[in-house]
Amino acid sequence: MASSEQSPDSWKKLLLVGISHKSAPVEIREKVSFPELELHQATRVLRTQYALPESLILSTCNRVEVLAHSEDHRQASYSICDFLHRHHALQDSFLEKFLYNLRGDQVIRHVFRVASSLDSLVVGEAQILGQLKKAYSRARDLGRLGTGLEKLVPQAFFVAKRVRRETLIGKASVSVSSVSVKLAERIFGQLEGKSVLLIGAGQMAEQAAVNLVRAGISKVTIVNRSRDAARSLAHRFRGEAAGFEEMDRCLTESDVVLVSTGADGYVLLKAHLEKAIRRRKYQPLFVIDIAVPRNVDPTVHEIENVFLFDIDDLESVVESNLEGRRQSALQAEEIIEEEVQKFVRARAADKVGPLIYALRRRFEETCLRDFEYHARQLDDREREMLQMHLRQAAHRLAHPLIIEIKRAACGHHPENLDMIRRLFKLEEEE
Amino acid sequence: MDTLLFYVAFAFYAAGLFLSIATVVTRKDSFFRIAIISHGIGFVCHSVFLVVLGIERQHFPIMSLRESLYFFAWTVSLCFQISYWRYRFRALGLFSLPLVTILMLGTAFLKSYPAPPEILRSSWIYLHTTCLILAYGMFFITFMSSALYLFQQWQIKSRKPRILLERLPALLTMDEAFQNFLIAGFSFMTVGLLAGVLWAEKEWTQGWYQDPKVISTFVTWLIYLALLYLRLSAGWRGKRAALMSLAGFLSVLFTFIGARLFFEGLHSF
Numbered sequence: 001m002a003s004s005e006q007s008p009d010s011w012k013k014l015l016l017v018g019i020s021h022k023s024a025p026v027e028i029r030e031k032v033s034f035p036e037l038e039l040h041q042a043t044r045v046l047r048t049q050y051a052l053p054e055s056l057i058l059s060t061c062n063r064v065e066v067l068a069h070s071e072d073h074r075q076a077s078y079s080i081c082d083f084l085h086r087h088h089a090l091q092d093s094f095l096e097k098f099l100y101n102l103r104g105d106q107v108i109r110h111v112f113r114v115a116s117s118l119d120s121l122v123v124g125e126a127q128i129l130g131q132l133k134k135a136y137s138r139a140r141d142l143g144r145l146g147t148g149l150e151k152l153v154p155q156a157f158f159v160a161k162r163v164r165r166e167t168l169i170g171k172a173s174v175s176v177s178s179v180s181v182k183l184a185e186r187i188f189g190q191l192e193g194k195s196v197l198l199i200g201a202g203q204m205a206e207q208a209a210v211n212l213v214r215a216g217i218s219k220v221t222i223v224n225r226s227r228d229a230a231r232s233l234a235h236r237f238r239g240e241a242a243g244f245e246e247m248d249r250c251l252t253e254s255d256v257v258l259v260s261t262g263a264d265g266y267v268l269l270k271a272h273l274e275k276a277i278r279r280r281k282y283q284p285l286f287v288i289d290i291a292v293p294r295n296v297d298p299t300v301h302e303i304e305n306v307f308l309f310d311i312d313d314l315e316s317v318v319e320s321n322l323e324g325r326r327q328s329a330l331q332a333e334e335i336i337e338e339e340v341q342k343f344v345r346a347r348a349a350d351k352v353g354p355l356i357y358a359l360r361r362r363f364e365e366t367c368l369r370d371f372e373y374h375a376r377q378l379d380d381r382e383r384e385m386l387q388m389h390l391r392q393a394a395h396r397l398a399h400p401l402i403i404e405i406k407r408a409a410c411g412h413h414p415e416n417l418d419m420i421r422r423l424f425k426l427e428e429e430e
Numbered sequence: 431m432d433t434l435l436f437y438v439a440f441a442f443y444a445a446g447l448f449l450s451i452a453t454v455v456t457r458k459d460s461f462f463r464i465a466i467i468s469h470g471i472g473f474v475c476h477s478v479f480l481v482v483l484g485i486e487r488q489h490f491p492i493m494s495l496r497e498s499l500y501f502f503a504w505t506v507s508l509c510f511q512i513s514y515w516r517y518r519f520r521a522l523g524l525f526s527l528p529l530v531t532i533l534m535l536g537t538a539f540l541k542s543y544p545a546p547p548e549i550l551r552s553s554w555i556y557l558h559t560t561c562l563i564l565a566y567g568m569f570f571i572t573f574m575s576s577a578l579y580l581f582q583q584w585q586i587k588s589r590k591p592r593i594l595l596e597r598l599p600a601l602l603t604m605d606e607a608f609q610n611f612l613i614a615g616f617s618f619m620t621v622g623l624l625a626g627v628l629w630a631e632k633e634w635t636q637g638w639y640q641d642p643k644v645i646s647t648f649v650t651w652l653i654y655l656a657l658l659y660l661r662l663s664a665g666w667r668g669k670r671a672a673l674m675s676l677a678g679f680l681s682v683l684f685t686f687i688g689a690r691l692f693f694e695g696l697h698s699f
Contacts, residue, residue: 183586185600186582186586186600186601187586187600187601187602188600188601188602189599189600189601189602189603190600280665281664281665282664282665282666282667282668283665284601284602301587304583304668304669305583305667305668307586307587309589313589316589317589
């Protein structure tokens with residue numbers, strides 16, 4: 001009989017509760033995002049207090065998702081909801097209308113799409129894969145993955161690579177950073193002689209800064225709480241590092257401001273920018289806030305000649321640039337669908353693996369019965385040859401049955417499984 | 431000869447106008463390239479037309495309202511061509527081309543004046559009117575630049591950039607066009623006004639400064655002086671600059687057309 005570990009259709013126990021840029025605005029997302037440092041602790045809480053046997057938390061600027069594997073969907077998704085509310089000290093059911101709740105093959109499809117960057121704010125950007133890998137290895141270090149997730153996530157990496165290889169989705173990537181460059185050019189025209197100020201040394205900001213420099217921006221200034229991090233970045237861009245106390249001066253001198261600190265609240269307030277814009281004689285100032293939670297007071301946008309774009313605003317610009325990539329996206333969706341089916345089939349095959357193994361052994365044993373007696377007059381080479389032929393014959397005989405077993409595992413005449421077991425008197429082992 | 435040149439110029443201007451409208455409607459850039467060339471040819475014909483007219487009439491053709499409209503249309507065309515080749519400011523075409531075409535068309539409805547009296551034939555008047563009309567053409571571009579700046583700013587602020595956004599130059603480019611045309615226009619206006627004042631002091635009777643056109647020109651000059659000052663010292667741009675240059679340009683229109691319609695004065699136009 002089927003083992004308890006490989007119980008029927010283990011993929012059906014997958015579930016995912018999450019919130020993303022598609023389901024919630026940044027004001028909500030920033031309330032549920034997990035700072036890097038809290039993730040270990042949060043994962044531990046999920047295990048100890050919520051009794052979730054397997055779980056993985058993915059928290060990026062654009063999404064917070066908890067992936068789990070559980071017998072009882074209802075209970076598990078309720079637990080995850082409760083956990084998100086409690087951890088972030090939110091009112092009960094505050095997140096209700098923003099959370100999505102996926103199970104079974106929906107989870108597989110979703111995880112594949114996320115890994116392949118089809119669900120990203122910026123479709124085709126590659127950062128998400130790295131973030132998912134990090135989340136995966138963190139969960140694994142904590143021993144949070146059982147066979148359910150252990151198979152799904154690495155397969156998602158494989159699918160992402162395949163999508164990247166077989167479609168143009170990554171090539172034409174309209175990333176947040178290239179959108180920033182485009183907007184900067186809308187405002188400033190030539191970027192030569194313009195300068196950028198980085199507040200905080202986040203990875204996204206760094207990437208955007210690289211693109212801006214490539215587009216012609218000539219001066220980079222970095223303000224960071226840790227002077228050392230600022231200095232090492234400044235060194236990379238041949239720029240200048242400054243402390244928070246010099247912020248006012250830096251704002252006056254820069255044209256583009258990229259903000260992505262890990263801070264919980266607003267780092268740039270309206271008063272800061274009002275002062276800066278007066279000192280700049282109302283020269284336009286382009287402020288990009290890629291931090292979640294946001295670091296720039298949204299009312300800053302009301303100041304004349306200050307243009308503030310947060311991560312959601314960039315999305316709307318990205319949307320208008322997507323047309324050319326619809327085709328690639330369709331292709332990618334097809335690949336995803338194919339891979340989802342493959343994954344489901346492979347999991348089904350996992351389940352009947354022991355049965356197939358038992359069947360093969362039964363056929364081999366039958367063919368090789370009395371082999372020693374018949375082969376006693378043959379020399380070593382001939383014995384080897386004969387044995388090989390008999391084994392092959394056994395495999396060929398078993399082959400149509402194995403196909404039938406795999407089909408049955410996927411739901412085509414599942415009663416055949418028992419019939420085969422009965423006919424050949426098979427006993428599966430673990 | 432001169433009427434033929436006028437019609438040819440007009441035809442090319444009109445073609446340029448229709449092609450630039452076609453660019454907006456069909457969103458095909460190739461139309462605009464033909465439009466700008468067509469307008470360029472029209473501009474050359476227009477220039478030759480002015481020269482021929484001047485030779486024929488034995489004076490620089492800027493003595494009557496009709497002639498001054500020819501010249502004003504020429505100035506706007508010139509400014510548009512400059513702003514296109516210097517700043518790739520194509521969107522201006524949508525406003526300058528209709529203006530030029532209407533101005534050219536408008537001259538056909540004005541009666542032609544007899545040869546101006548001898549007293550007006552002085553090099554002062556050429557300097558005076560030429561500079562002022564050049565300044566007015568530039569102020570038109572200044573006003574349009576600031577209005578489009580405001581529009582582009584509003585578009586970026588709305589965070590949903592649309593097609594037109596792609597067709598407008600960058601904010602700072604429009605700002606630069608605004609400032610340069612403002613400075614140039616103001617300089618021409620100052621020279622034109624000085625020439626007028628000196629000429630009036632020398633040739634005219636007392637009380638020339640009570641002429642309504644003189645007064646409104648001075649008001650216009652003061653508006654632009656204030657705008658230029660605020661622009662250079664306080665960095666005015668965007669909404670405030672657009673409103674002020676609108677005020678300036680309305681004042682120009684009043685000076686150019688209104689003052690003559692509502693009041694009798696020394697100026698024949």
